[in-house]
Amino acid sequence: MNRHTVSFTVNDQPHEVEVEPRRLLADVLRENLGLTGTHLGCEHGVCGACTVLVDGQPQRSCLLFAVQLDGAEIETVEGLAADEQGFHPLQTAFWEKHGLQCGFCTPGFLMSSKELLERNPDPSDDEIREGLAGNLCRCTGYVHIVDAVRSAAEAIREEQR
Secondary structure, three states, X not given: OOOEEEEEEXXXXXXXXXXXXXXXXXXXXXXXXXXXXXXXXXXXXXXXXXXXXXXXXXXXXXXXXXXXXXXXXXXXXXXXXXXXXXXXXXXXXXXXXXXXXXXXXXXXXXXXXXHHHHHOOOOOHHHHHHHOOOOOOOOOOOHHHHHHHHHHHHHHHHHOO
16 A cells, blocks of 8 residues: 655654555554554544644544644644643643543543633633533533633633733
């Protein structure tokens, strides 16, 4: 099969991978780069578990071919706490507010929440629900997830003061 070399940055680290044209970004992240925090749920773009940020925008990595992303800037859940200072405020808030149970959907929620809070640092509960509407959770009932995002927004605003 025909292979292509693709270069992109993942969590501030440059990568060059040789891939078949049909190779999905989720598979490249998990299998080629060892970034297994990106979860594959439905593999149809419905559940949001595989959400990553591509050039700052939430994208379903199960729907993107890696060859489409040459030159892209990609952020996965592993990039949230990439330094030694501890967890990102979103990760802390999800833990403190019980915004996760089984944890399978959590990486997608974290990445969607990160983009939401970058775009809107003080969202209302309705704006949080709307911003996360593309992510499904079968365990929590979403109440604690909304609480966690609200708490993280407060913590991030406090950090910036």
